Amino acid sequence: MGNIKDKVAIIGMGCTQFGDLWKMGVPDMIIECCYEAYKDAGVGPKDIEAVFVGNVSSSMWTGSTVTEALQLDKIPATRVENNCATAAEALRVGAFSVASGMYDTVLCVGFEKLKDYGSGALEMPGSMHPISVVGSAPASFAKSAVQYFEKYKIPRDKGKEIIAKIAVKNHANGALHPKAHFRRAITLETALNAPIIAWPLGLFDCCPVTDGASAAIITRADKAKSYTQDYVLIKGLGLAVGRIDPFKGKFRSDVDITFWDETWVAAQQAYEQVGIKDPRKEIGMAEVHDCFTITELIIYESLGFCPRGKGPEEVEAESFTLKGDLPINTDGGLKSFGHPVGASGLRMVYELYNQLLGRAGERQLKNPKLGLAHSQGGTPGMFQASVTIVGPRD
Amino acid sequence: MVGICSYGAYVPLYRLAREVMVLEGKGGPGERSVAGADEDSLTMTIDAILDCTKDIDRGSIDALFNASTSSPFAEKQLAAAAAAALDFRDDIVTADFGNSLKAGVTALRMAADTIKAGSAKKVMVSAADCRLGTPLSAIESNSGDGAAALLVGDTDVIASIEGVYSLSSDFTDTWRPANDKFVHVWSDRFALSEGYQPLVRSAVSAAMKKFGVEPAGITKLILSAPDARAHGAMAPALKFDAKTQLQYPLFNEMGNTGTAFPLMLLVAALEQAKAGDTLLVAGYGDGVDVMLLKVTEQIDKAKDRHGVLGYLKSKKMLPGYAKYLRLRHLFYVEPSRMTPITPGLAQLWRERDSMYKLHASKCKQCAWIEFPIRRICPKCYSKDDYEQVKLLDQKVTVYSFSTDTIPTIPEVTDPPQGRAIIDFSGGARMELEMTDFGKIEDMKVGQPMEMTFRRLERQGDVAAYAWKVKPVR
Numbered sequence: 119m120g121n122i123k124d125k126v127a128i129i130g131m132g133c134t135q136f137g138d139l140w141k142m143g144v145p146d147m148i149i150e151c152c153y154e155a156y157k158d159a160g161v162g163p164k165d166i167e168a169v170f171v172g173n174v175s176s177s178m179w180t181g182s183t184v185t186e187a188l189q190l191d192k193i194p195a196t197r198v199e200n201n202c203a204t205a206a207e208a209l210r211v212g213a214f215s216v217a218s219g220m221y222d223t224v225l226c227v228g229f230e231k232l233k234d235y236g237s238g239a240l241e242m243p244g245s246m247h248p249i250s251v252v253g254s255a256p257a258s259f260a261k262s263a264v265q266y267f268e269k270y271k272i273p274r275d276k277g278k279e280i281i282a283k284i285a286v287k288n289h290a291n292g293a294l295h296p297k298a299h300f301r302r303a304i305t306l307e308t309a310l311n312a313p314i315i316a317w318p319l320g321l322f323d324c325c326p327v328t329d330g331a332s333a334a335i336i337t338r339a340d341k342a343k344s345y346t347q348d349y350v351l352i353k354g355l356g357l358a359v360g361r362i363d364p365f366k367g368k369f370r371s372d373v374d375i376t377f378w379d380e381t382w383v384a385a386q387q388a389y390e391q392v393g394i395k396d397p398r399k400e401i402g403m404a405e406v407h408d409c410f411t412i413t414e415l416i417i418y419e420s421l422g423f424c425p426r427g428k429g430p431e432e433v434e435a436e437s438f439t440l441k442g443d444l445p446i447n448t449d450g451g452l453k454s455f456g457h458p459v460g461a462s463g464l465r466m467v468y469e470l471y472n473q474l475l476g477r478a479g480e481r482q483l484k485n486p487k488l489g490l491a492h493s494q495g496g497t498p499g500m501f502q503a504s505v506t507i508v509g510p511r512d
Numbered sequence: 513m514v515g516i517c518s519y520g521a522y523v524p525l526y527r528l529a530r531e532v533m534v535l536e537g538k539g540g541p542g543e544r545s546v547a548g549a550d551e552d553s554l555t556m557t558i559d560a561i562l563d564c565t566k567d568i569d570r571g572s573i574d575a576l577f578n579a580s581t582s583s584p585f586a587e588k589q590l591a592a593a594a595a596a597a598l599d600f601r602d603d604i605v606t607a608d609f610g611n612s613l614k615a616g617v618t619a620l621r622m623a624a625d626t627i628k629a630g631s632a633k634k635v636m637v638s639a640a641d642c643r644l645g646t647p648l649s650a651i652e653s654n655s656g657d658g659a660a661a662l663l664v665g666d667t668d669v670i671a672s673i674e675g676v677y678s679l680s681s682d683f684t685d686t687w688r689p690a691n692d693k694f695v696h697v698w699s700d701r702f703a704l705s706e707g708y709q710p711l712v713r714s715a716v717s718a719a720m721k722k723f724g725v726e727p728a729g730i731t732k733l734i735l736s737a738p739d740a741r742a743h744g745a746m747a748p749a750l751k752f753d754a755k756t757q758l759q760y761p762l763f764n765e766m767g768n769t770g771t772a773f774p775l776m777l778l779v780a781a782l783e784q785a786k787a788g789d790t791l792l793v794a795g796y797g798d799g800v801d802v803m804l805l806k807v808t809e810q811i812d813k814a815k816d817r818h819g820v821l822g823y824l825k826s827k828k829m830l831p832g833y834a835k836y837l838r839l840r841h842l843f844y845v846e847p848s849r850m851t852p853i854t855p856g857l858a859q860l861w862r863e864r865d866s867m868y869k870l871h872a873s874k875c876k877q878c879a880w881i882e883f884p885i886r887r888i889c890p891k892c893y894s895k896d897d898y899e900q901v902k903l904l905d906q907k908v909t910v911y912s913f914s915t916d917t918i919p920t921i922p923e924v925t926d927p928p929q930g931r932a933i934i935d936f937s938g939g940a941r942m943e944l945e946m947t948d949f950g951k952i953e954d955m956k957v958g959q960p961m962e963m964t965f966r967r968l969e970r971q972g973d974v975a976a977y978a979w980k981v982k983p984v985r
């Protein structure tokens with residue numbers, strides 16, 4: 119297997135405000151984040167040689183949705199999809215297209231327009247199994263919480279408190295980001311007393327339904343300086359896709375829903391490319407897929423940031439807050455920044471990029487070193503897990 | 513000797529106190545059973561047959577006769593659907609008996625005749641009803657939901673069928689027009705004085721004369737009746753002692769369960785019967801079917817059942833009348849704005865061995881078991897080299913569970929729904945809907961569960977059913 123390390127540079131990024139974007143259509147969202155990225159990179163429409171588009175929820179959106187919005191004329195445009203890892207996938211495929219030598223400058227854009235569906239929950243694709251649809255995403259992850267508490271003998275009340283602290287952390291971080299969906303710090307009591315969505319998960323254990331779009335312009339590392347002095351390098355890309363479709367009632371008796379196997383494998387792929395031996399020490403910050411608080415707790419262990427079963431201790435020690443030794447979800451994560459499914463992976467890289475370039479304002483970390491972005495589509499039993507590691511130029 | 517070889521029953525978990533079934537003031541005494549939002553005559557039939565066949569090879573059954581006046585289908589057979597879900601053989605005869613409240617006892621008689629004629633060795637007879645009276649009517653209050661199943665055969669008989677007598681009548685007291693969901697009733701007094709009372713009296717008297725028995729020779733008289741008063745008055749009219757000889761009618765615990773009612777009372781009688789007891793059963797509606805049974809020495813072999821009495825003990829009271837209306841789909845529910853999911857009949861048909869029969873695949877090379885059936889073994893990668901194994905009778909425990917207030921389907925009548933991942937004792941694991949789970953906080957990882965076939969709530973006119981799981985009752 120090859121290695122993507124230091125072959126591709128991110129020279130410009132953009133991100134819309136995340137939230138209930140009633141006044142913006144999909145083209146408006148695409149224009150906003152892509153023109154921010156153009157300006158940042160110092161490029162224009164005519165510099166873009168190919169487009170990779172990430173979107174999940176609607177088959178009506180295609181690669182041409184972006185070429186139409188941006189009026190990019192007769193260039194390659196491809197829609198990619200990998201559930202909640204879709205935006206990460208757009209960046210990943212774009213990076214390979216550049217690394218192959220095929221294109222010099224590529225636009226990767228992810229977007230999702232969920233609020234127009236009129237539903238308070240994530241619209242599931244219509245192609246799902248007609249009989250054995252086994253529930254919403256919160257219900258799938260809630261079962262991991264029940265089993266995690268059982269396995270590690272954590273009383274359910276105590277377990278609820280531990281995961282609530284993750285929501286409190288992410289809301290505190292998101293309050294510091296002007297583009298976050300929810301810019302409101304919450305207390306532990308607020309989180310614990312919220313209505314139940316999928317027992318034992320309450321409202322603040324769940325990420326919201328959000329509109330948003332995010333974009334990156336990438337180029338060959340050796341060409342980056344011809345555009346800008348401010349850029350970051352892609353250091354590693356991992357992707358692991360599971361092989362059970364829980365949407366059809368399928369499950370397997372050796373699946374452990376208290377650990378994200380696919381995330382572990384994707385991380386190992388990326389760590390190997392970068393040469394990381396001790397991720398806890400070598401990774402300086404991480405944006406992880408906190409679709410639910412229990413998901414983030416298990417991600418700590420699945421990315422190797424702490425041993426299995428030790429996530430709760432790290433939460434209590436505040437290891438992953440802005441002041442901790444490994445800040446996680448410094449922009450608020452899915453929980454507070456919002457989760458427009460096809461945009462989230464690029465939004466994560468947007469935060470790492472801004473941290474590495476010293477543009478993170480109140481959230482700015484002192485010496486972020488390597489940043490890790492983790493996306494995870496699917497539900498316990500089968501994930502599409504993606505790990506993207508970026509680092510400073512030179 | 514032709515007779516009943518096994519019995520089973522089903523009473524839904526929910527009960528409604530009759531005192532709340534009024535606009536104001538206080539309603540009648542006792543409580544009635546209420547089917548859950550995902551239950552109907554098909555699902556209750558299957559639950560009753562599961563109870564009846566706990567220790568019986570369902571592959572040995574040659575016919576399924578099912579009775580109901582409240583089938584969810586006007587065209588589409590419940591017996592065939594139940595036989596498929598219960599994994600009966602396919603070279604069997606299936607038939608639905610309907611349109612009359614006596615259809616349950618009629619089906620039992622026809623099963624006995626089928627066996628006597630030598631055209632089957634074992635016939636499963638089931639009856640289920642989930643009838644609707646107009647809101648706050650006497651029929652609504654008196655009715656209950658439930659099902660019974662009786663296996664009829666000529667070996668290992670626990671109660672022999674000693675005689676049958678039938679009377680046909682066009683007397684109309686209750687009826688349900690096609691395209692109407694509610695049962696209607698003519699004047700109560702007319703219904704009793706010119707219908708129920710003379711017809712049952714004359715049929716039971718004629719039957720006893722035909723069988724050559726006197727009231728003193730009957731251990732229990734098992735009578736269907738529209739309500740408790742009519743039921744109580746019939747025993748003295750037939751010269752039976754209401755206190756000792758009349759099978760307790762369960763009006764205060766369950767209510768009149770329609771076609772299933774006389775058979776459920778028969779099951780309740782069998783649950784308490786001893787060898788040598790004689791039972792006289794009468795089913796009423798468009799005439800009367802009467803049957804004389806004699807309990808044999810084998811009766812104790814069939815006692816390991818939930819039965820009617822067992823299921824009646826496990827219950828959950830509904831908080832009020834509005835919840836009853838909601839469970840019976842008589843309440844307008846604001847539709848979700850999500851895209852409707854229409855069940856795909858072709859896809860269901862392709863996957864029927866897994867989805868209906870609950871078969872898993874077992875790899876012939878490495879013995880790995882997986883549900884649903886998988887063509888490529890995930891362990892040794894053998895292709896199309898598996899045998900099908902049955903999960904339905906395996907022990908089930910719960911690996912994890914949750915509630916779900918955000919279902920992915922358009923409209924849920926009884927939120928929150930339940931979700932679970934379960935382990936079968938043979939090694940398969942499955943993720944599915946959980947129903948009848950009571951308080952979620954009281955559930956424990958690893959607790960025993962049981963499978964139940966339930967209706968899925970889906971938009972459109974295509975009925976979708978699937979196996980769900982529930983805590984053992």
